[in-house]
Amino acid sequence: MRLYAESSRETLRARKLLREWNDDGLLSKEQYEQLEQETVSDLRTTNIFLRLVLLFFTILAVGAAVGLFFVVSGTKFSDSTTGVFLLVFAVLSYIAAEAAATGGRLYRYGIEEALAICSVVLVCLGLSSFFSREVFETAQVVACSVGAGFSLWLWYRFGLWYAFAAAMIFTVFLPAYWTPSQMVQRCCICVLYAAALAGIAAIRSRHRFDYLEQGYSLAEAFLWLGIYLMLNLKLSDPGVPFLWFSSTHSTAEFAAPFYWTTWVLVWCLPPLILTRGVRLKDRFVIAAGMITTILTLVTNKPYLGWQRHTWDPMLLGIMLVGVAVLLRRWLAQGQDGVRHGFTAANMSAKHKHAMGVASSVFGLLTPREITPAPQSQTPKFESGFGGGSDGGGSSGDF
């Protein structure tokens, strides 16, 4: 059922590890050359930059081709006819993706990914358009359900990690058509995510050291994050930016027991996720645990309806730095700088390239985030989370 043979994926993984070990200086030149010859895969890959550019241009070509068809045909189609044509394009796009992957042996090459992404988008648009005249809600339910299912299929078939995240996003919209109650909707989504989490946790134990481990690890991290976001009413609320600036919390939509239960769960989940991540030595789950911990600290005051202060981000930052320093020192004091299999020392050079790219991206994105805003002559002080010209300066212009 998977598109790529297990042996091909394993060989690719081995080759990737080989390059990392070579970059770390763990292999001699002879060893590297010999092992390189033994790990030749039939799959064609490319680097991340060309992959992104190829993805961009393929999506552009498919989108323009679909648009061109409707413009050139010159006929004003009915919604259902438009839907049928879009579904036909979706099928063609999917067939092209399969052909690129099987015939062209493309693996994470951008082209086959773009075709697969286009097929999901076209299916959803096609179904929405096909049903929209009769029953709008049915159209949305069908489009979201098929979108979720199709995304899951792509995740399984092509191994595209972001297809799993897309399936989760499609799932978020489904309960809205089952019940108008926000509480029940959130509970439904949490139950669905929890069921998926249980399934993933059961499956991944069998793939602890093979090529599927990373994919399952990411899926689990996404599911933990998804559950957390659904439970944290201050984060997933559509009006969250306004609520963060407000000193009062809105409990009107939710019954008090539900509201305070979510508050308790929001505090319970991060340690649970972190514990699981540490126990499995899983980077992605640990990262999910850290993100949820920080989000819990950030949203606690709005949750409790307490006043926010301009110095809150500073205290949070100082606390995070303090925790990082303590943790690092604690790990370093272990035997050979290792405690329970964890070390603060940089063991591998495999992230150097990623850090180089990330540092450039941060450099481009941070200018307006890090610097104080120009002030008016008569500043006034309000409570708020840093924003504006009189907050913590985290969103000013200069």
Place this chain on the structure above:
Amino acid sequence: MLYLGSLVWCVELAYIENRFHILSGQWDLYLLATALLFFFLAYRFDNRFVLSLALSSLAGWFGLTVSRWPSFQDGAYRRYALLYCLVVGVSGAVLRRLKLKPHFFGTYLNIVANVLFWTILSGVIDHQEYGPWLLGLLIACAASLAWGLRQRQFAFVAYAAVYGYIGVSSMLLRNANDATLILMYFVVTAIAMVVLLVMIARRFGKGRQA
């Protein structure tokens, strides 16, 4: 940790200035001081993330912000951006030649390339006197492509492809009103770009049989 500490420094600085107005009216001095501090920290602790913060702060001191770019109207603003690119690019090259953290050069170059391409693109998209900017874009794309292929840094190939495509397309489609023609243009050129990039990848071994 250092990156986090640097961000906290920025927040604290912003708070102090907002609260006590120590340098009221000359807030840009904070940017210069912050940039210098971050440069020192980046080189002292060999941290490229902090270097990127230093370059961002320096860009702020030059008056460059991401939020200003969509205006695409300010000729003076573009001059400052070019000056920034020149200063940072030359500094990065000199420091590399002096063998002072030569691996930082990539960060310098990436940021300079992006700021430069944004500047040139804003000039191309501008409806007045876009000719020299278009010429500049073509030269920059050729240089970026050549550098990327020679150094096997495919980020620069990607910059040349995307920025070049956007710039040339915006010029060619500037007065086009026919939807068929525009869509046809995108279909043909996008496929051509895909084919070209695949050929480049294959030729230079990046699209190798892994």
